[in-house]
Amino acid sequence: MKNIFTSRRLVIGVIVVIATIGVITLGAKAHNSQEEPSLPARVVSDVSGWTSKIVNAPLKLVHGGYDSLDKLTDTYQENERLTKKVDDLAQTKVQLQVLQQENRALKDQLKIGDTLTDYKVVNAVVTSRSPSNWQSQLILDKGTNAGLKKGLSVMGSGGLIGRITEVNTTNAKVELLSDNNQIADRFAIRIQNGAGESVDGIITNFNQSDNLIVMGQITSDVSVKKGDLVTTSGLGGVTPAGLYVGKVERVGSDNYGLSKKIYIKPATDFNNIPVVSVAIP
Amino acid sequence: MLKYVSTTWIHFILVIIAVMLDGGISLYLAPILFKLPMAATPLLSLIVVMMPVMTGHTKQIKSYWLYTIAFFAGLVIDIFYTGIIGPSAIGFLLILKLAEFIQRYLDYSWLSSLAVWFVSTTVYMIYDYSVFGIINLVNLSITNFIMFRLFPTIIVNLMLLIIVYELIMYLYNATKQPDISSYNVTPRDLNGRIILDSRTQRNMKR
Numbered sequence A: 001m002k003n004i005f006t007s008r009r010l011v012i013g014v015i016v017v018i019a020t021i022g023v024i025t026l027g028a029k030a031h032n033s034q035e036e037p038s039l040p041a042r043v044v045s046d047v048s049g050w051t052s053k054i055v056n057a058p059l060k061l062v063h064g065g066y067d068s069l070d071k072l073t074d075t076y077q078e079n080e081r082l083t084k085k086v087d088d089l090a091q092t093k094v095q096l097q098v099l100q101q102e103n104r105a106l107k108d109q110l111k112i113g114d115t116l117t118d119y120k121v122v123n124a125v126v127t128s129r130s131p132s133n134w135q136s137q138l139i140l141d142k143g144t145n146a147g148l149k150k151g152l153s154v155m156g157s158g159g160l161i162g163r164i165t166e167v168n169t170t171n172a173k174v175e176l177l178s179d180n181n182q183i184a185d186r187f188a189i190r191i192q193n194g195a196g197e198s199v200d201g202i203i204t205n206f207n208q209s210d211n212l213i214v215m216g217q218i219t220s221d222v223s224v225k226k227g228d229l230v231t232t233s234g235l236g237g238v239t240p241a242g243l244y245v246g247k248v249e250r251v252g253s254d255n256y257g258l259s260k261k262i263y264i265k266p267a268t269d270f271n272n273i274p275v276v277s278v279a280i281p
Numbered sequence B: 001m002l003k004y005v006s007t008t009w010i011h012f013i014l015v016i017i018a019v020m021l022d023g024g025i026s027l028y029l030a031p032i033l034f035k036l037p038m039a040a041t042p043l044l045s046l047i048v049v050m051m052p053v054m055t056g057h058t059k060q061i062k063s064y065w066l067y068t069i070a071f072f073a074g075l076v077i078d079i080f081y082t083g084i085i086g087p088s089a090i091g092f093l094l095i096l097k098l099a100e101f102i103q104r105y106l107d108y109s110w111l112s113s114l115a116v117w118f119v120s121t122t123v124y125m126i127y128d129y130s131v132f133g134i135i136n137l138v139n140l141s142i143t144n145f146i147m148f149r150l151f152p153t154i155i156v157n158l159m160l161l162i163i164v165y166e167l168i169m170y171l172y173n174a175t176k177q178p179d180i181s182s183y184n185v186t187p188r189d190l191n192g193r194i195i196l197d198s199r200t201q202r203n204m205k206r
Helices: A007-033 A039-072 A075-110 B007-028 B044-055 B063-082 B087-103 B110-134 B142-174 B199-205
Strands: A120-129 A137-140 A153-155 A160-167 A172-176 A188-192 A198-207 A212-216 A229-232 A244-253 A260-266 A275-280
Touching (some): A007 B087, A039 A075, A039 B007, A198 A260, A212 A244, B007 B063, B044 B063, B044 B087, B044 B110
Antiparallel strands (some): A188 A198, A229 A244
16 A cells, blocks of 8 residues: 655644644734734724625524514513513613712712723624634624724623624624633622622633533632622723623532632523623723 | 636635635524534535535636635634634645545545545544644543534534535536637638648758
8 A cells, every 4th residue: 555654744744733833823822912903814804794794694684584483472471571571670760860860970079080880882783603613702893993992891682791802993803701711701700699798709711511600719708699690890990890790500619629619690691692782991 | 607707716705605604604503503512613614615626626726726715715714703813724725635635535426525524524623623722722621522512513514515515516517617628729820721831840840
């Protein structure tokens, strides 16, 4: 049989492997360190964004149609349920407006500027999703033209979903909390228990088998129970305080039993995010 | 009409559409494809990149164009979807080379295309696993990778291959140009007369 591994081919193979590892390592380093991508990369991303919108328009139409038909079956029950909620919501909204005005007036009196809970919101449509096994990234239809920046927090319909990792002129990438990247999902979060006490920590990783957010680096001994609400704490200054993350599912410990870990059920389904809101502090 | 269009252009357009559709499929079918811990990646772009090799239409597209288009598709995936330049751009080139190498030992039939696609996709997935492992984005053991990533991806892409195979074959066949190199055409001058060599020219040729 003909020997396919000749010495020439082996040398070429080794060179290819070394070059591949080198290029990919440099690519990953550049991706993490760059504040914004290079001009050619931005041009390719923007043009791809427009092409993607055109090519995926029929898919969007079909998906929208199917979704509407699917929801049509339980529209009646949903309508009854929502009608009851509307009255409560109107009352809460009025109360919130009054409290906001009062809060603003008190801040003015005390000469306090913007605090951690003050942020603007930019809404964007999700146009595509990274077809990768190792990254959970969404592509938004807004970029620097709408004031988006790298590192901003992004919310879905229910609550916090991730952070912007790259911004081009007309689109941006959002890394979801379910992503494998151990740097991107570090959010400072806080749990408020029934007694009004709070526990601070950060999101350390995502448990993919149970679909739960893992909160680690907890220093407090305050007890929390299932159902307690989790929000961002605003510590660090990049993420505004008060963004809803989810509810406590269970409390556990790490593999060695040394530190506490709290498992949080995310407020949003990461596989169904058509529209997002970006919080700009 | 299609016979006036170059197969290279058709291939290029199909690859670009496939690259964009990969993102669309991932977005709209996410509840099915990314039901963690199971995840299946649509690799329609890889299927289309390898299609001329699998179906024996490589003579219609010059080899360097085949590789240029593969590299370009990979680069667009890297820039637009992942933001990390390299993995797909290099991966697509290597897999295309591998597909060509395997195809040399096989004939052109649906089953051989399936074999080439299966081996190439599996190798690409292993390459992807290794590459993202190097940059510390993989937190899955090899067993879990095979169970939860490789198998679902193969199944989903097999369905995509079945859907697009005949359509792409039709487009490649429709753009096939007649092979005129086998025709023996006598050169004629502007008045339609056969050009006869002069005695001096004939002697020079000898």
